[in-house]
Amino acid sequence: QITLKESGPTLVKPTQTLTLTCTFSGFSLSTRGVGVGWIRQPPGQALEWLALIYWDDDKRYNSSLKSRLTITKDTSKNQVVLTVTNVDPVDTATYYCARNSRWSGRDYFDYWGQGTLVTVSS
């Protein structure tokens, strides 16, 4: 059974750094083709992809936020961590982590965590 779960603060002050952890089970981030991504959704709005890390430590970022994002993995702990620096109220959103799978060279998010709501406010 594949599960992912996000954890981190529910409230962060503007200009602070947000650190989110995705803890997963049922698969290995050492397996070729596998990755873990972060996607967020502001209240009432659409999904926005943030970052993705692959089994081989290849990292991809949303260029619109790239300077503020860092994604890392700890394969032994089955965790992926996303940090977002210098947060602003517009970063208020539900943050999801999801497993990325690959078929015939094409990627898709096939398992998702339940999401964690992060509010940025002073």
Add this chain to the structure above:
Amino acid sequence: DIQMTQSPSSLSASVGDRVTITCRASQTISSYLNWYQQKPGKAPKLLIYVASSLQSGVPSRFSGSGSGTDFTLTISSLQPDDFATYYCQQSYTTPLTFGQGTKVEIK
């Protein structure tokens, strides 16, 4: 960045109706297109990957088609459990991008 545009933004339909949602990419993305379903307060769920492959466990009334820039998600006979918001997503290149969503409501 590749822009994904869904139409319509919302629709009202009855149980048993055939429903079609369209997704258009701002440039060609081959078959690098996925569809997700999201219910209020829940995480998105993968329905279709690589434009037309049905994810395991997803009912066969869902189908996807298209290639290049134009794609469709079809629900052949709408069921009560299908009232939700649907998103397309391209994985052709980063940044990965989603459509703005199509909300399917009960008529």
